[in-house]
Amino acid sequence: MLEKKLSLRADERPVLPADELPKGTAGRILEAAVVRFATTGFRETSVREIAADVGINHATLYSHFASKDELLLAVLMLRHRSVEQEFELSGGPVTDDPRVRIALFMRAGMTAVTQYPFLAAVYVNEMQWLAPELAAPLLTLYKGIIAATTRTIQDGIEQERFRTVPAELATGALGGLIEQATRWVAQNSYNDEEMTETYVDFALKMLSK
Known part of the structure; x- marks a missing residue:
């Protein structure tokens, strides 16, 4: 069960990035929602359960988030911001060397997975x-x-540093590596x-000549 796997890291990993989390009740709602969505599933979770x-x-929950869908969107946006933050902390796009840029991309994605396994699980399984109508801004970021x-x-x-392969397929392969890590990291x-x-x-060995 996903719940059992994720619980192995529950005591040692934050549920959400603290610096991105709203203060007070809204932040507590987001934390509860992430745990519920990751362990039970979005469709199987009720607003009443999160509120409890x-x-x-x-009713108090609805004063912060208009619907369960909007709550999921807020969670997923936190995931994107956590990846962006890790990318910035790792150095960002400071070089023209594609090998370094790919390393930064993979490092940011994997750090987000290992630091926030509940959040990563929601992103992969529940998006x-x-x-x-709510997914448009998220899809824009993803694209x-x-x-x-x-x-x-x-x-x-x-630059003849990478093998000649369809670049879009290679991107999908790298994303797949990170996605699969989400499934067993805990x-x-x-x-x-x-x-x-x-x-x-x-990832670099996959691409390099």
Whole structure:
């Protein structure tokens, strides 16, 4: 069960990035929602259950978030901001070397997975249930990441540092590595840095000539 796997890290990992979390009741609602969505599933979780976990009634929850869909959107936006923050902390796009840029991309994605496994699980497994009319800004951010990574891979091919492969397919393969890490990160015995750097090394070996 996902709940059992994630519980292995529940006591040692924050549920959400503290510096991105709203203060007071709204922040507590988001934390409760992430745990519920990650362990039970978005469709299987009720607003009343989240409210009960926080110790409020469901009417109070609706005063902060208009619907369960908007609550999921707020959670997913926190995921994007956590990846962006890790990317900035790791150095950001400070170089023209595509190998360094790919390493930064992988490191940011993997750090977000290892630091916030509940949040990563919601992103991978529950984003599909977000109402289409709410998903547009999230998809815009997602497409931006995909486009930037694809451009980086194409730059590496043109500079003859990467193998000649379809850049979009290679981007999907790298994203797939991070997505699969989300599914088993909570049950492994490796430390975060070892996991992250192994994925970075593997990604570069996949692409390099």
